[in-house]
Amino acid sequence: MAAADRGPDWSGRERPAGGPPRVIVIGAGLAGLATGCYAQMSGLETRIFEKHVLPGGCCTAWSRHGYLFDYCIDWLIGTAEGTGAHQVWSELGALDGKSVTRFDTFNRVVDEHGRAVTFYGDPDRLEAHLLALAPGDAKPIRAFCRDLRRYAAMELPWELTPPPLRTAAERLRTLRAVLPAFRLFWRTATTPMSGFAERFQDPLLRRAFPNMFLQEPEGFPLLPYLYTLAAAHNGNAGFPQGGSLGLARSVEERYTSLGGVIGYRCRVERVLIEDGRAIGVELKDGTRHFADHVVAACDGPTVLERLLEGRYSSPATEKLYGELLDKPGNLYPAVVSAFVGIDGPLPEGEPHSTTYLLTPEDGERLPGSLQRSLVVQLRSSYADGFAPPGKSVLHCTYFSDYRSWKDLRTGDRRAYRARKQEVASFVREFLERTYPGLGGRIELVDVASPVTTERFTGNTYGSILAWQAFSEAEDAANRLVNKDRMRLPGLSGFSMAGQWTALGGLIRAATSGRFAAQYLCRELGRPFRAWPSDNREPWHAGKWGRLPQLDRATVGAPDVGAPDVGVPEAGVAEVGVAE
Incomplete structure (x- = not known):
């Protein structure tokens, strides 16, 4: 009912x-x-x-063979108390009873030759790391880290009222916060990250900086990179329990x-x-x-x-x-997700998130890939309950076009499933190359395409x-x-x-x-009211509720994804990677 x-x-x-x-x-x-x-x-x-x-x-997850595949959050803005964004989550009870994992490392980028750059939230640590990696790029490195310090020191308001309804006091508070740094905002909002990255002589830094956000969002200026990295440094961009x-x-x-x-x-x-x-x-x-x-x-x-x-x-x-x-x-790109269930622990000493820049040959093997890169997140290393005891889960993603997936699923379901198998096969091989011995411990690979996103959420073109x-x-x-x-x-x-x-x-x-x-x-003509939730019950796994299952297909080491099924009209829906 x-x-x-x-x-x-x-x-x-x-x-x-x-x-x-x-x-x-x-x-x-x-x-x-x-x-x-x-x-x-x-x-x-x-x-x-x-x-x-x-x-x-x-903002969802689904379950398969005891694994929980968490689809959405890479980092959540508003996890630091005292910020306007946190006030919204507090009023909505979103973080009630939860711990928040905060990351010293925002993301790491590794090129085809194994050279790596780590984007720390701490401006001092980041600057020292970048200068050691590429001393010839001292000028743009110091410029970026100088701006990062300024963003980290600011208390930018999160607007809680739409502009037409703001009071004079609210407008004044915003002006007081913005005006002292207006030139900084203007300069970083009008400087494309792609253009800034070209200032680097080091080829890794030129490619790594635009991929700070896991993959490169087309047309982004410096401002969101600096704002988000500063938020992470200040504990305002974490992963909620x-x-x-x-x-x-x-x-x-x-x-x-x-x-x-x-x-x-x-x-x-x-x-x-x-x-x-x-x-x-x-x-x-x-x-x-x-x-x-x-x-x-x-x-x-x-x-x-x-x-x-x-x-x-x-x-x-x-x-x-x-x-x-x-x-x-104009639309945020669609994404292909490959969740990987692993028997045993994840590699030790690795950051929680890494963007791997691929060779042209590897890039060609990723179906529908818009950029020659693959993001690997060690999900169960920082989130409890995502894998059964003694097991682990990875989340691998890349920006992908929508149309090729849609046309294939509409015209040839068998070929569509084969294409998902190509994704799973590549991910399996890549992880074995990157972490020798891990491939033999892979129990399942579950692939969600942009068409999956469209059917699951209704979002046009599978845009996330x-x-x-x-x-x-x-x-x-x-x-x-x-x-x-x-x-x-x-x-x-x-x-x-x-x-x-x-x-x-x-x-x-x-x-x-x-x-x-x-x-x-x-x-x-009614007063708007809002107040923080007072629910103090600690978060526990029972609050996930009855999770959608995808156990209809037999899934083992060589298998991939889910069968081509839709959401049934009764019972527990088979969702997430349902085609």
Whole structure:
């Protein structure tokens, strides 16, 4: 029975006299859950409809043969107390009862010849390491580390209120934080990392710096690299206990404790509109649920094309979805993930994350690879519960194109599965070469393609973070949030939230839910309220809940991935790498 069957009946058009306004939220990703939490705290009555059996969207995990494959978080911004981003997670209960793993090493990059550069968060340690590695590049090394020290020393505010609703005091606080470093922000925001990297004479540093973020995000300037490395140094970019699904489950728990109701296996087919106003939703089973307001916190193209039947748009959405969606560099790339289950321990003394730069021959062997590199993360070395006792798990990833995977799965399922096997075979061989003896201990390799991501989350083109920051899409997305107030002209009672509205990243998605609730409260003439969760129960594995299983296929040392199955209509969904 779907969870939507619980709670009050919303099948009638009229709500009880004197009752609070009702809000339907489409999607139980981080943005949808956050919208629900803040709306409940502000005295509204909400329910969330989610087509899947789990919360979190891309912030998820799945299980196979006792292994937990954590899909999303590499680092989480907002893990340091006293920061604005941490306030959001505190209000959402996301870190309740959890420890946070913090990394001295942000990432390591190793070239084809075995030369390595380690990106430490500590500016002094990083500078000494880089100078020892490439003394001829002292000038750009010292310039980068000097800027890193300045970022690490600043207390940058995380905006908790959308610009149109900020008070004079909030605006003044932002100015006081930004103005002293305005020239630094401007210079690092307008200096492309690719251009800065060309200043290095050392060939490894030229290639390594853009891969500081595991792989190179196209078009990124220096600013996000410096900001994130400084955040890691200050303990504000760590890995939370419970990982991705643990984060989603904690926010889900916060939402239901506030009185919210989630309906899983409840696919919304369309938004009900009457006289230019959204009045509710119709589900796949034909049932209708009515509310005073509908918030779509899900895939942007799906919202505009299917849920709203192409009837509404704005200059911002026309720019985003009509002009920029298919233009390279505006969407965050899709990813191929290969989870590797290993009998025994991981190699000792290795950093938690390494980007390996591949030879042209190896790069050609990775199906759909956009960059000649492979990221290897030693997941079970810093996260408890991800592997059975005595075993370990690795997560290998690379940016990949979407179209070749989609065309192959649509036209030739057998060839599609064979291509996934190519990924698994390469990963197996590469790990054996890199860590001799490890290949013989591999028990399984589980591959998720960009098509997997699209089918699991609904994200167009399998993009894991939707619109990319510092791209042409950023101005249009900012207009959608700040000028249009996350709404569409000609349609009242409806708003949007999430990474397709406010750019990608978990803290951005969660904050967009806060913004959506603030705009809604202003529209309804109700005070916006938010306070920290007081749940002090320590995190434990039972909070993951009943995990989706992928045991239908026999998986052993030579096997790969999951069978080509979709999400069934009843029982526990077979998800994650379900094709």
